[in-house]
Amino acid sequence: MGQITLNQITKSFGDVQVIPPLDLRIDDGEFVVFVGPSGCGKSTLLRLIAGLEDITSGVIDIDGKDATEVPPAKRGLAMVFQSYALYPHMSVRKNIAFPLRMAGLDKAEQDKKVNAAAKVLNLTDYLERRPGQLSGGQRQRVAIGRAIVREPSAFLFDEPLSNLDAALRVNMRLEISELHQTLKTTMIYVTHDQVEAMTMADKIVVLQAGVIEQVGSPLELYHTPRNRFVAGFIGSPKMNFMMGAFSAEYDAATIGIRPEHISVSHTEGKWSGKVGVSEHLGSDTFLYVDVDGLDDPVTVRSTGEVAFRHGDTVHLTPDADKIHRFDNQGLRIA
Amino acid sequence: MATQHSRSAARIMMAPAVILLLGWMLIPLTMTLVFSFKRYLPLRGGDLGWIGFDNYVRFVSSSAFWPSVQTTLIIVGGVLVITIVFGILLSILLDQPMWGQGVVRILVIAPFFVMPTVSALVWKNMFMDPVNGLFAHLWKAFGAQPIEWLSDASLFSIILIVSWQWLPFATLILLTAIQSLDSEQLEAAEMDGAPPLSRFAYITLPHLSRAITIVLLIQTIFLLAIFAEIFVTTSGAFGTRTLTYLIYQRVLESQNVGLGSAGGVYAIILANIVAIFLMRIVGKNLDT
Amino acid sequence: MARAVTTRRKTINTVAAWAIGLLIFFPILWTILTSFKTEAQAINDPPLFLFFDWTLENYAVVQERSDYMRFLWNSVIIAGGSTILGLIIAVPAAWSMAFVPSKRTKDILMWMLSTKMLPAVGVLYPIYLLFIELGLLDTRIGLTIVLMLINLPIIVWMLYTYFKEIPGEILEAARMDGATLKEEILYILTPMAIPGIASTLLLNVILAWNEAFWTLNLTAAKAAPLTAFIASYSSPEGLFYAKLSAASTMAIAPILILGWFSQKQLVRGLTFGAVK
Ligand SMILES: Nc1ncnc2c1ncn2[C@@H]1O[C@H](COP(=O)(O)OP(=O)(O)O)[C@@H](O)[C@H]1O
Ligand SMILES: [Mg+2]
Numbered sequence: 007m008g009q010i011t012l013n014q015i016t017k018s019f020g021d022v023q024v025i026p027p028l029d030l031r032i033d034d035g036e037f038v039v040f041v042g043p044s045g046c047g048k049s050t051l052l053r054l055i056a057g058l059e060d061i062t063s064g065v066i067d068i069d070g071k072d073a074t075e076v077p078p079a080k081r082g083l084a085m086v087f088q089s090y091a092l093y094p095h096m097s098v099r100k101n102i103a104f105p106l107r108m109a110g111l112d113k114a115e116q117d118k119k120v121n122a123a124a125k126v127l128n129l130t131d132y133l134e135r136r137p138g139q140l141s142g143g144q145r146q147r148v149a150i151g152r153a154i155v156r157e158p159s160a161f162l163f164d165e166p167l168s169n170l171d172a173a174l175r176v177n178m179r180l181e182i183s184e185l186h187q188t189l190k191t192t193m194i195y196v197t198h199d200q201v202e203a204m205t206m207a208d209k210i211v212v213l214q215a216g217v218i219e220q221v222g223s224p225l226e227l228y229h230t231p232r233n234r235f236v237a238g239f240i241g242s243p244k245m246n247f248m249m250g251a252f253s254a255e256y257d258a259a260t261i262g263i264r265p266e267h268i269s270v271s272h273t274e275g276k277w278s279g280k281v282g283v284s285e286h287l288g289s290d291t292f293l294y295v296d297v298d299g300l301d302d303p304v305t306v307r308s309t310g311e312v313a314f315r316h317g318d319t320v321h322l323t324p325d326a327d328k329i330h331r332f333d334n335q336g337l338r339i340a
Numbered sequence: 341m342a343t344q345h346s347r348s349a350a351r352i353m354m355a356p357a358v359i360l361l362l363g364w365m366l367i368p369l370t371m372t373l374v375f376s377f378k379r380y381l382p383l384r385g386g387d388l389g390w391i392g393f394d395n396y397v398r399f400v401s402s403s404a405f406w407p408s409v410q411t412t413l414i415i416v417g418g419v420l421v422i423t424i425v426f427g428i429l430l431s432i433l434l435d436q437p438m439w440g441q442g443v444v445r446i447l448v449i450a451p452f453f454v455m456p457t458v459s460a461l462v463w464k465n466m467f468m469d470p471v472n473g474l475f476a477h478l479w480k481a482f483g484a485q486p487i488e489w490l491s492d493a494s495l496f497s498i499i500l501i502v503s504w505q506w507l508p509f510a511t512l513i514l515l516t517a518i519q520s521l522d523s524e525q526l527e528a529a530e531m532d533g534a535p536p537l538s539r540f541a542y543i544t545l546p547h548l549s550r551a552i553t554i555v556l557l558i559q560t561i562f563l564l565a566i567f568a569e570i571f572v573t574t575s576g577a578f579g580t581r582t583l584t585y586l587i588y589q590r591v592l593e594s595q596n597v598g599l600g601s602a603g604g605v606y607a608i609i610l611a612n613i614v615a616i617f618l619m620r621i622v623g624k625n626l627d628t
Numbered sequence: 629m630a631r632a633v634t635t636r637r638k639t640i641n642t643v644a645a646w647a648i649g650l651l652i653f654f655p656i657l658w659t660i661l662t663s664f665k666t667e668a669q670a671i672n673d674p675p676l677f678l679f680f681d682w683t684l685e686n687y688a689v690v691q692e693r694s695d696y697m698r699f700l701w702n703s704v705i706i707a708g709g710s711t712i713l714g715l716i717i718a719v720p721a722a723w724s725m726a727f728v729p730s731k732r733t734k735d736i737l738m739w740m741l742s743t744k745m746l747p748a749v750g751v752l753y754p755i756y757l758l759f760i761e762l763g764l765l766d767t768r769i770g771l772t773i774v775l776m777l778i779n780l781p782i783i784v785w786m787l788y789t790y791f792k793e794i795p796g797e798i799l800e801a802a803r804m805d806g807a808t809l810k811e812e813i814l815y816i817l818t819p820m821a822i823p824g825i826a827s828t829l830l831l832n833v834i835l836a837w838n839e840a841f842w843t844l845n846l847t848a849a850k851a852a853p854l855t856a857f858i859a860s861y862s863s864p865e866g867l868f869y870a871k872l873s874a875a876s877t878m879a880i881a882p883i884l885i886l887g888w889f890s891q892k893q894l895v896r897g898l899t900f901g902a903v904k
Contacts (some may be wrong), residue, residue, distance in 0.1 A: 058800050060343045077345060079806040091801035104815075108806035152805065164646040349730035349809050353720030357784055358736065360717065364745050368758070375753065380737045430648065438642040446888050447649035450656055453887030455838040457858040458876045459829035462659050464862070466869055472671040474658070480673065482786035508653065509898070515764040516895045558898065561745050568855070572862045584749045591753045592845065604750035614744040619738055 007067045007160035008192030009034045010055060015064030016049055017216075025216040026049050027064070032160075032194065034208075034300060037186050040196045041203040041239070042213035048196040051213070052162050055194065056085050069159060073124065079108075084153035087163040088169065090145045092137035092152075093241045098124075102151040109156075123151040126185075150185070160192035200240050202230070212236050234336040237262045243292060243305045245330070250334040251299065252277075258331035258339055265292065265307035267328035270314070275321025279304065281314045295320060369608070375601035383595045395602035399590075408586040411495065411579060416563045418499040419506060423559065424552060426503075427510030432544070434511070435518045445515075452508040456568035463501045464490060464573045494578035501569055506562075510555045517551035518544070550621070558619040561611055583607060656880070663687070664874035670869035674714035685873045685876035696878060699857035703879075705768050706843070706853050710775035711829055714783040717776075719825075723789035723813060727796055737788065740781040747842045748778075759846060766848045774846065782835070783828055786897050790824025791817070827893040830886055837883050854879040 008030040017025040024047050040048045053059045055066065056146040057078035066073050073081050084105075093101050099120055106116045124130045127147040137145055146166060153161055163182070167175045174315040183206055186193050197203055203210050204224045212219040212227065212235070220232040224240075231237035237245050245262040269275070270293065279297035289310050306322060314320060323335050331339040376395050379388040399405060436444060451459065455565030467474045468489035476486035489497045521544065529539045565584055574580045576589060587607060650657075656846065662670050669680045690696050725733050755774070756765070764770030794817065802816045818825065840855045854862050858879055861872050887894075 056804060058343065058803070060345075077343075078800075078803050079808075083804070085801070085804045087801060089795060089797050091795065091797040093798065093802070093816060094821075097820075103808075105805035108811060132880045152801075156805070320671070346728050346809075347730070350724035350730075354724040354736070356717050357721035357740070357780060360777060361740055361743050361780060365746060369746075371754035371757070372751055433641065433645050433648070436641040436645070437638050438645050439638070440642065440646065444645045444649040445891070447653040449887070449891055450653050450884060452894075453834060453838070454656065454880050455855050455858065455883070455885050457844075457855045458659075458880055459655070461858060461861055461872060462655055462876055465872060466658065466662065467655065472869065474675060477673045477675055496703035504652070504655070509894075512891060513895055565747050565749065565841070567749070568844060568859070571844060572859050576746040584747065587749045587843075588752065591749075592756070597753050600753060604747075604752070607747045608750040611745055611747045611750075615742055618745070619742055622741065623734070623738055 007034055007127065008032075009067075010160060010192070011067040012196075013065040013067070015054060015057065015061045015066060017047075017054055018062045023062075023216070025054070025259040027264045028216070029220060030211065030218065030221070032192060035190050035192055037183075037195065037206060037208045038211060039203040039207035039209070040194065040211045040213055041200055042198065043196050043239075045215040046213045048139065048198070048213055049164055050216075052085075052164055052194060052196050055323040056083055056162055057081050058085075062149075082159040083162055084156050084158035084160075085164070086146075086149045086153050086166045088165045090137075090149040090169075092145060092148055094137055097134050097136060098129060098140070098148050100150075101137065101148055102129075102133075102155055105152060105156045119155045123155045126154070126188075127151050142170050143178060146170065146178055147181075150182070154185070154189070158191065159185055160194060163193065163195040165197055166195075167197070168199075201242060204240065208241075213240060227277070230338065231262075231330065232338055234260060234262065234332050237332070237338075244306045246302075248300060248304075250311055253280075253331075256329060256331055259334035260336070262330040262332065263324045265327065267325040268304070268306045269323050269325070270295075270306050270308055270312070271315075271321050271322065271323070272318070275323040277304075277322045278319060279322065281316055281318045281320055284314055284316065286310070293320070295322060297322065372601045372608075373606045375597050376605050378598045378603075380598040381596055391598070395598045396605070399599055399602045399606065404581065404586055407579065407582045408581050410566065412582040414495055415499055415502065415566070415580075415582060416560060418495075419502045419563055420556060420559060422499065422503040423506045423510040424555060426507055427514050427555065428545075428548065428552075430507070430511045431518050432516055432540075433516035439539060448511055449508045451504050452506070452512075454505070456505065456566075457572050459505055460501060460569045460572040463497075463504070468497055490573055491578045493607070494574055494580045498569060498573065498580055501573070502563065502566060505569075506559055510559065513555050514548060514551055517548050521547045554618070554621060557614055557621070560614050561618070564607070564614070583610075648888060649773075655703065656884075659873045661873075662870055663877045665870050665873075666703070667870045670873070683841050686870045687878070690871050690875045690878070693768070694857065694860075694875075696857070696875065699854050700878070702768060702851055703837055703853035703855075706771050706775060707833045709768070709772040710779065710782075710836045711832040713772065714776045714780050714832060715787075715829065718780060718783040718787050720816070721784050722791050723817060725784075725788050726791035726794075727799060737785065740784055744778065744781040752845060755842075756845070757821065765846060766851050766853045771843060771846055771851055771853070774842050775839055778839070778842070779832045779835055782897050783832055786828040786831070786893070787821070787824065789896065790821050793824075794820050827890060829896070830890040831893045831897045834883050834887055834890065 012028060012030040014027045014029060015025065016023060016027050028051075028059040040051060042048055050059065054061050057073070057076060057210075061074065068081055081260050092103065096104065102120045102123055103116045106119060120133070121130070122219060124133055127150060129144065129147055129151060132144060137148060140148065149166070157197050164270050166182070167178050170178060179202060195206060207224055209221060210224055210227055212223050214235055220227060220236045227236060227240045231240060234247065238247070241264055243265045245264050246268075249260050253259060282294040282296050282303050284294070285292040285312070291308045291310055291312055293306040293308060293314055295306055296303050304322065333339055377390055377392060379391045379394070380386070381388065394410065430448065434441065434448070438444070461586035465473065470476055470486045470488045473486075473489075475489065479486045487493060525543055526539055529543055534542065566582070567584055567588065570576055570580055570585050576585045581589070583603070584607065587600050590596050590603060632801070663686055664684070665676065665680050665681045666683060666685070669676050725737060759765040759799045762770075764773075798820070799812055799816060802812045807815065838855070843853050844859060844869055858875060859866065861875065
C-alpha cells in the first residue's frame with residue numbers, strides 16, 4: 007500500500023506562505039515527480055509528506071488514515087536525501103541496518119535483509135566500508151539501500167541525483183526506474199530537472215511558487231500544457247513563444263511552438279530570418295534564428311545533417327497542428 | 341527542520357540548563373541584594389534588620405575602599421599592558437618561520453595550565469623569597485641587597501605573577517588572529533615599498549585590533565576576580581587588597597555580610613559593564 | 629608564507645623564540661627540577677641546575693605526610709564529575725540550539741555566556757549560606773555542582789559550535805529511520821560529535837581542575853582538592869621547597885599534559901568564538 011492524499015494543505019514559515027492551499031492524490035505504486043524551478047517549494051512539500059515539517063493547515067492521509075499528526079518514523083515512508091545523509095561513523099552495513107535496528111529486529115534478520123539489499127544494489131563488496139570511502143554513486147546506493155530495507159509504503163527522493171556527474175546521473179536514473187519496476191512501491195521524486203521528470207515519471211506534478219500548475223503524465227504535459235509556465239518548463243529545448251502579429255493570426259495572446267515542430271528551408275516558409283548560432287549535436291542540430299519582428303531568437307530543432315551557416319537567410323514553417331495557443335492570462339486555449 | 345514535536349522536545353531539553361543557570365544566577369544574586377540592604381552580622385546577632393543604603397554608603401566611604409579600587413586598577417591595568425604588549429610581540433615572533441615552532445608554542449602556553457595556587461606559591465617561595473629565593477641568589481651574585489619582593493614591591497610582584505599566568509592566553513589568541521592575516525596583504529604592502537614598521541602599524545595592528553579588544557575584555561573580567569594569587573601570597577597585606585579581596589574579607593573574615601554584599605553588588609555592576617561590551621562583540625560574531 | 633626565508637633569518641628567529649620560550653617556561657622547569665633535590669640542595673646558593681643528587685624522596689614524603697592521594701582523588705572526582713555532569717546537561721541543550729533554533733536561541737546563548745562573567749565574590753556569602761543549609765559545605769558533591777554550574781555556559785557554547793557543523797539532514801534521516809530522540813542523540817549525534825565532545829571535556833577538566841575560588845572557600849578538609857592542598861603550603865614550617873615542588877609537580881603535571889593537547893579548543897572555548 008502507498009496511497010497518499012493531501013487535502014487543502016498549506017505551509018507557512020513565519021508570515022511567509024510557501025505552500026498555498028494544495029490538493030493532491032498519489033496512487034499506490036505510482037512514480038510521481040515533483041518538478042519546478044528551485045525555491046518553488048518542492049522540498050518543503052516532500053518534507054511535509056515525510057513529517058519532517060508540520061503542515062500549517064490541512065490534512066494528510068496515508069493509506070486512508072489521517073497521518074497529519076503522525077511522527078515521521080511512524081508514517082511508513084522512507085526518504086533519500088539530496089546529501090544522502092549517511093551516518094559517517096557507521097559502516098555501510100550498519101547504515102543500511104540502522105532502520106532495522108531501530109525497529110528492533112534481531113541480528114540474523116537484519117543481516118539477511120541487509121545482504122539482500124546489498125545484492126540488489128551491487129554493494130556486497132563494500133559492506134564493511136565507511137561512507138567516506140565510497141564514490142558518489144555508491145553513497146547514493148547506500149542511501150537507497152537504507153530506504154528499501156524498511157519496505158516502506160512509499161519512497162521519497164529529494165533531488166537524489168543532483169550531486170552526481172552527468173554520466174552517473176543517467177545510470178542512476180535508470181537504476182531507480184528499474185527499482186520501481188521491481189518493487190512496484192509508490193515513489194515520490196523531487197527534481198528541478200524536467201528531463202528527469204519526463205523520463206522517470208508516471209505522473210508529473212509541476213510546481214511554481216508552491217502552487218500546482220498541472221498534474222499529468224509526461225506526454226499530457228508535453229502535448230497539452232495547461233498554461234504558458236508548464237509549456238515553457240516541460241520540453242527541451244524550450245518552447246518558442248511569440249506575441250503580437252504572430253499570435254494575433256491565431257486568435258491568441260501568445261502562441262507557443264516547440265523547436266521540433268518547426269521546419270526550416272532555404273527557399274520558402276512562413277517566417278524568414280537569419281541564422282544566429284547553430285549547435286551541432288550529431289543526431290540533431292539546434293538553430294537559433296533571428297526572425298524579423300521578434301525580440302528573441304527562435305529555436306529550431308532539425309536533423310543532424312542540415313547545412314545552415316551563421317548569417318544564412320532561412321525560412322521557417324510551423325506545424326500548424328502543433329501550435330499551442332494561450333490567452334492573456336497565460337492559460338491554454340483549447 | 342522543525343515540527344511542533346521537535347520544538348517542544350527542544351524546549352524540554354534546554355530546560356535543565358536554563359533552569360539551573362537561572363537558579364545559579366538569580367537565587368544568590370537576590371540574596372546578595374537583600375543582604376546588602378540589611379545589617380547582617382552572622383556572628384554578632386545575625387540579621388539586625390533593614391538599613392537602607394547604609395551599607396553602600398559605608399562600603400564606599402570606608403578607608404579601605406579607595407585604596408582597594410586603586411590596587412585593583414593598578415593590577416588589572418598593569419597585567420593588561422604587560423600581557424597585551426608582550427603578547428603582540430611574542431605572537432609576531434612565534435608566527436615567523438623557525439625550527440621547533442611546536443615545542444616553543446608548548447613552552448609558552450604552559451603557564452596558563454598551572455593552577456593559580458601553585459604558581460603563586462612557587463613564585464612567592466622559590467623566586468621571591470628574600471633569603472632563599474632565586475632572585476635573592478641572583479641579586480647577591482651581583483653584590484646587591486636582595487629585595488623583599490612581596491612586602492616592598494608587593495604590587496609589582498603580584499602583577500608579575502599574574503602576567504606570567506595570562507601572557508600565554510593573550511599570546512595564543514593573538515597568534516591565532518595573526519595566522520588568519522592574509523600574507524598577500526603584507527607582501528602587497530612590501531611591494532608598495534612600506535618598511536616593516538609601517539607594515540606593522542598599518543596592516544598587522546589593525547588586523548589584530550579585534551583580537552586585542554577581546555583579550556582586553558576577557559582578561560579584565562578574569563583579572564577583576566583574581567583571588568588565589570593574593571590569598572596565597574600576601575593575604576591582602578602590603579597594599580595588595582583588591583576590591584574582590586576586600587569584599588571577601590568583609591564577608592568571610594569580619595563576617596559583616598551586609599557590608600560585603602553591598603561591595604558584591606558594586607563588583608557585579610563593574611563586571612557587567614565590561615561584560616556588555618564583550619557580549620556585543622560576541623553577539624555580532626554569532627550572526628555570521 | 630609561501631616565501632623562502634634565509635637560513636640566517638630563520639636561525640635568529642629560532643634562537644630568540646627558544647630563549648623567550650624557555651624563559652617563560654623556566655618557573656615550571658625549576659619547580660620540576662627542585663622536586664628531585666634534597667631540601668638543602670633546593671636552597672643552595674649558587675642554585676644547582678642539573679648536577680645534584682637526584683632523589684624521589686620528596687614525592688614519598690609528600691604522599692606520606694599529607695595524604696596527597698586523597699586531594700588528588702578529590703580533584704579527579706570534582707573536575708571529572710563536574711565536566712561529565714555538565715556534558716549530560718549541555719548535550720541536549722546544545723542539540724536544541726543547534727538543530728531547532730528559534731528567534732530566542734541567540735539571546736539564550738548570550739545570556740548563558742554572560743552568567744560566566746558574574747563575579748564569584750559577589751555571591752560568595754549566599755552560596756556559602758546555602759551550602760551550610762543544604763549540608764553541602766566541604767563535600768565533593770557540593771563542589772562538583774558549583775564547578776559544573778560555572779563551566780556549564782562554556783560547555784553548552786562549545787558543544788553548540790561543534791553541533792552546528794553537523795548537517796541536520798543526517799539527524800532527520802535517523803528520525804525517518806525510526807530513531808527516537810534519545811536514539812538520535814545517542815547513536816547518531818554523539819558519535820559524530822566525538823572529537824568536539826572530547827575537546828570540550830578536555831578544556832573543562834582543565835578549568836575545573838585549576839579553579840581556585842570556590843575550591844578554596846567551600847572546602848575545609850574532607851573535600852579539598854589539590855588547589856586547596858597546595859594553598860596549605862603557604863604557611864610552612866622548616867625547609868620545604870623540595871616538598872612544595874614535588875607537590876606542585878604532581879598537581880600540575882596531569883593538566884599540563886592535557887593542556888598541550890587542547891590549545892586550539894582553548895581559543896574556541898574561552899573567546900566564545902570571537903577569535904577564529
Ligand atoms: N526552514 C525554513 N524557514 C523559512 N523559509 C524556508 C524554510 N525552508 C524553506 N523555506 C523557503 O521556502 C521556499 C521553498 O523552499 P524549498 O522547498 O526548499 O524549495 P525547493 O526545494 O523547491 O528548491 C523557499 O523560498 C525557501 O526560502
Ligand atoms: Mg529542494
